[in-house]
Amino acid sequence: MRTITQTPSYRLKIEYDDMAINPRIDYDNFGHMACWHSRYNLGDKHEYSEPDEFLKDLIRDSADADEVIKYVKSGQCPDVTLEYDRSNREWALKSRNNAFEKWFTEYTFSPKTINGSDMVKECTLECLPMKDLKNIADKNNVILPLYIYDHSGITISCSNAYPYNDRWDAGQVGWIYASHKEIAEEYGKVDEETLKKAEDTLISETNTYDYYLRGDCYGYIIEKDGEEVDSCWGYLGDLREVIKSMQSDVTDEFHHLFDHVDYCQMDYKENTELDDEDEFEM
Secondary structure (H helix, E strand, C coil), X not given: CCCEEECCCEEEEEEEXXXXXXXXXXXXXXXXXXXXXXXXXXXXXCCCCCHHHHHHHHHHHHCCHHHHHHHHHCCCCXXXXXXXXXXXXXXXXXXXXXXXXXXXXXEEECCCCCXXXXXXXXXXXXXXXXXXXXXXXXXXXXXXXXXXXXXXXXXXXXXXXXXXXXXXXXXXXXXXXXXXXXXXXXXXXXXXXXXXXXXXXXXHHHHHHXXXXXXXXXXXXXXXXXXXXXXXXXXXXCHHHHHHHHHHHCCHHHHHHHHHCECCCCEXXXXXXXXXXXXXXX
């Protein structure tokens, strides 16, 4: 006798999450992301109107006065110098005006007050070009450039090399960074190994943010006999990797559904009937 047994009908639907949480706001991030863009609010919230003001503040927090003074004294900056004026017996902080091809004295300091002086540090920071501010900031921080490509949507990348072959729709938008102090707190010390770990973490956080900006945000719904029995949202990433994460999060009852997803439709509907006679045919 042929009998038909009705079994529960399961349906798995994977959908785009149109209310995805922003990983730069709702995640506990290791790094800090400072961005500037005329049309988009990107990265972490900050109050710096210009990138050079951000770098100055980063140096204020991470480098002492002697580090900044030594950088200029040693001649590492081609446009700013700190020289001793023997005739006046004072130190002169000078900057080069490339338009006039002349050096101008910006500040003078007494020899007794220059070493370890926060005032000298501050005056020097005001004179330094952004390239040299970045060089000083690099000494006590891991700082990676952020680039965006803005064409029918935004994508962001973290790379020491320019990642996009497009000078019109792409460019640097800011930095992602972590201080050596934060690295020591996270990994116990600062050395070549932990600096590499910190860099990898910053790259990973940028990739996560990129998924969010591109809309690679998903959730799943599981229905049993037409009624929703489970759902979860907030998955970011490549769809195939996301499905693996979803599968690891569900109970054993639903685990098998994720093995049969149609990636084009992001859907799987299980058969509703089981033919007892066919089941035992060999």
